[in-house]
Amino acid sequence: xxxxxxxxxxxxxxGKSVRDRTADTFGFWKKKTDFNPESNAQFGxxxxxxxxxxxxxxxxRDSHHYGRKVLxxxxxxxxxxxxxxxxxxxxxxxxxxxxxxxxxATIQSLGGEIRFQSRVVDxxxxxxxxxxxxxxxGEFISSDHVVxxxxxxxxxxxxxxLERGVYIEAKPFSIGFRVEHPQTLIDRCRFGEQAGHPVLxxxxxxxxxxxxxGRSVYSFCMCxxxxxxxxxxxxxxxxxxxxxxxxxxxxxxxxxIVVGITPEDYPGSPLAGIDFQRRLEEQAxxxxxxxxxxxxxxVGDFIADRxxxxxxxxxxxxxxxxxxxxxxxxxPNYAIAAICEALPAFDKQIKGFAMEDAILTGVETxxxxxxxxxxxxxxxxxxxxxxxxxxxxxxxxxxILSAGIDGVKVAEVVALSLLQxxxxxx
Ligand SMILES: Cc1cc2nc3c(=O)[nH]c(=O)nc-3n(C[C@H](O)[C@H](O)[C@H](O)COP(=O)(O)OP(=O)(O)OC[C@H]3O[C@@H](n4cnc5c(N)ncnc54)[C@H](O)[C@@H]3O)c2cc1C
Numbered sequence: 541x542x543x544x545x546x547x548x549x550x551x552x553x554x555g556k557s558v559r560d561r562t563a564d565t566f567g568f569w570k571k572k573t574d575f576n577p578e579s580n581a582q583f584g585x586x587x588x589x590x591x592x593x594x595x596x597x598x599x600x601r602d603s604h605h606y607g608r609k610v611l612x613x614x615x616x617x618x619x620x621x622x623x624x625x626x627x628x629x630x631x632x633x634x635x636x637x638x639x640x641x642x643x644x645a646t647i648q649s650l651g652g653e654i655r656f657q658s659r660v661v662d663x664x665x666x667x668x669x670x671x672x673x674x675x676x677x678g679e680f681i682s683s684d685h686v687v688x689x690x691x692x693x694x695x696x697x698x699x700x701x702l703e704r705g706v707y708i709e710a711k712p713f714s715i716g717f718r719v720e721h722p723q724t725l726i727d728r729c730r731f732g733e734q735a736g737h738p739v740l741x742x743x744x745x746x747x748x749x750x751x752x753x754g755r756s757v758y759s760f761c762m763c764x765x766x767x768x769x770x771x772x773x774x775x776x777x778x779x780x781x782x783x784x785x786x787x788x789x790x791x792x793x794x795x796x797i798v799v800g801i802t803p804e805d806y807p808g809s810p811l812a813g814i815d816f817q818r819r820l821e822e823q824a825x826x827x828x829x830x831x832x833x834x835x836x837x838x839v840g841d842f843i844a845d846r847x848x849x850x851x852x853x854x855x856x857x858x859x860x861x862x863x864x865x866x867x868x869x870x871x872p873n874y875a876i877a878a879i880c881e882a883l884p885a886f887d888k889q890i891k892g893f894a895m896e897d898a899i900l901t902g903v904e905t906x907x908x909x910x911x912x913x914x915x916x917x918x919x920x921x922x923x924x925x926x927x928x929x930x931x932x933x934x935x936x937x938x939x940i941l942s943a944g945i946d947g948v949k950v951a952e953v954v955a956l957s958l959l960q961x962x963x964x965x966x
Contacts, residue, residue, distance in 0.1 A: 541951030543650035547958065550681065551652065552673070554659035554694075555584025558640045565591060568832075569770055569859040575832060578659070581781065582693040582773040582906075585656065586640035588932070589940040593763045593784040594631030596623055598941040610944035617642035620786075628744070632786030660690075660697065663704055663927065670926035684961075685954050689931040689947065692909035693773045695814050698933075707914055707923045708810040711935050714760065714907040715820060715875055716798030717867065717900040718768045718780045719839065719883075720854055721893065726764070726793045729890045742788040745795070745890055749882040753874055755799050757882035760907055762795035764788045768858040768901055770832060777821035778828055778835075780858065780904050792857050796904040797882065799875040806910075813910025824870055824903040829863045835870060835903075836862035840896030843880055852897030862901055870902045909935045919953035928954055 542549040555561055561584030567573030568580065582588050596611065608624075614631065615621050617639040623629035631639065644654055662674040663686065672682040690697050702708050723742050727735035730743035742764035749757045766784030773779075782794045806816040827835035836856055841848040847866035856862040868876050887894035912935030914922045921927040930936060930943075930950040937943035 541948055542955065543647045543652035545951070545955050546651075547955065548651040548653065549647075550683075551647070551654045552658040552660055552675065552681075553585055553654065553656050554676075555579045555656065557644075557656050558585040558590060558637050561585060561590070562637055571860045575772070575775060577773060577775055578657070580773050581769060581771040582691060585644065585654075586636065587943075588691050588693065589943075590636050590640060591633050591769065591783050592636070592940070593761070593766055593782065593788075594633065594636050594940065595761070596629045596631065596941045598939055598945070600937075600942045600945060602945055606945040606948040607941055609948055610941060613643070613944075614639060617646065630784070630786070630788075632788075633783050635786050662700060663706070663924075665704055665706075665924055665927075668923060668925055670924055684926045685928070685958060686926060687928045687930050687950055687954060688913065688934060689943075689950075691931065691933045692906055694933055695774070695811075695818075698811060698814065698911055701913065702809075702811060705923070706921055706927065708911050709914060710803040710806070710810050710813050710910065711912045712800060712802040713813060713910050714758075714796075714798035714800050714904075715817075715871055716757070716760075716796055716879060716904045716907075717871075717902045718782060718794050718858070718904055719797050719898055719900050720768060720792040720794045720856060721895065721898045722854060723765050723791060723793045725892045725895070726890065729892065742793070744793075747882075747886045747889060747893075749885040751878040751881050753877055755874060755878040757797060757799050757878050759886075760796040760798050760904075762793070764793050765790045766792070766794055766857075768794050768834075768856065770834070770859065771906065772821065772832070774818070774821070776825055776830075777818060778824040778832060778903065779821055779906055780834055780901050781906070790857065792854065794857070796907065797879055797886075797900075798904055798907055799871075799878045801875070805872070810911060817905040817910060820871065820903050820905050827863070827865060827867075827870055827902075831860070833861040833863045834858045834901040835867060836864050836899055836901045837867040838864075838896060839883060839894055839898040839900060842867060842900055843883060843894065851899070854897045854899050856899045856901060858901050862899070867900055867902050908938050909933050911935060918957070919950050920957075
């Protein structure tokens with residue numbers, strides 16, 4: 541947006557270009573390369589949504605129709621034009637890679653600059669005004685306008701910002717597991733006799749259950765005909781997520797089944813939610829055998845509270861692999877109780893949802909940012925002028941489309957501020 545408006549933004553990206561990042565991420569999933577904490581499902585060109593289902597819907601209020609702008613830019617970069625008119629559009633992983641490359645080329649052709657492997661490790665703040673950023677290489681880049689759109693996994697960056705005095709507060713997020721069922725089961729339940737009709741494609745679902753213990757359990761980021769993926773960004777920690785290709789024709793349907801939690805569950809510093817996530821991710825890593833395999837359990841065994849020892853009819857899709865066992869220790873007791881209650885309740889809406897052989901893999905901890913970097917109406921941090929927190933990491937978006945919408949909004953306020961500064965100087 542800034543490049544289109546005639547500015548020359550510099551984009552600093554800690555990870556690699558999308559092709560190199562794809563090699564690192566898929567190499568890790570297929571056990572061909574080691575895990576790379578700077579190049580993975582979270583970090584690298586395109587951000588967290590690059591290896592995803594590319595679902596492009598959002599529940600945010602969008603009275604200015606910025607979402608239309610985001611979708612139009614995606615189409616200009618090669619996404620299927622159907623995303624402009626179909627209900628619940630999605631792009632699919634491999635298409636997204638090409639879209640991201642085209643967007644980069646457009647930004648560069650307009651005078652913008654993109655620097656890879658350029659991690660921001662510090663911000664210079666003088667009397668409450670940002671003055672620039674320092675990169676891991678030691679280089680200092682001077683600027684009075686810094687957009688901070690680092691995503692929800694930039695934990696080291698959040699720590700640095702807190703140390704520099706930028707106002708951060710804890711916010712609610714959700715924790716749980718990925719569940720996998722045969723896609724044919726979901727199709728049958730949703731489409732009845734028409735299941736399998738090519739016009740309908742693979743069915744999705746959205747489920748919510750309010751539990752006796754006061755918690756709510758819901759399905760999140762449902763990926764029809766997709767794969768469960770390794771989404772960690774720190775060594776020795778394990779996180780699951782989901783993705784699909786455009787065709788959505790893998791054998792399993794997957795979604796996150798998660799429980800809402802609030803800062804009351806992780807009291808303390810503004811970053812206590814991150815410590816909480818890390819503990820769960822470390823436990824999951826250990827339960828999986830400390831080799832990035834995910835701990836898993838059959839739904840029937842999970843509900844009956846017995847460890848799983850062998851797979852049934854559903855083959856888990858998570859790579860590098862799944863180690864069967866007991867997931868009851870992998871989340872706090874209230875979350876385990878809530879998910880145990882919710883699965884049979886979901887079975888009443890989708891017959892077979894609590895089938896014995898459906899498979900759970902854990903843990904899902906990065907549903908949204910555990911923090912908010914609060915900003916004022918004019919988009920600047922409430923205590924640091926010139927710092928513009930944006931997107932999911934700052935707590936202002938929850939998905940690809942809402943992050944894009946927030947990006948458009950922030951670009952507008954940055955442009956306004958730059959123009960006002962210029963006219964004052966003139
Ligand atoms: C596997 C997976 C599947 C998903 N599926 C979907 C989906 O289908 N639909 C949907 O709407 N959402 C999905 N999401 C969520 C979605 O990707 C995010 O909501 C969205 O990407 C947030 O956008 P963002 O720009 O705020 O942050 P991000 O996309 O996380 O981008 C932040 C960028 O900042 C970089 N960065 C971080 N720290 C620094 C630093 N210190 N210096 C320099 N660069 C830094 C990162 O490398 C990253 O590229 C998925 C996420 C994952 C992981």
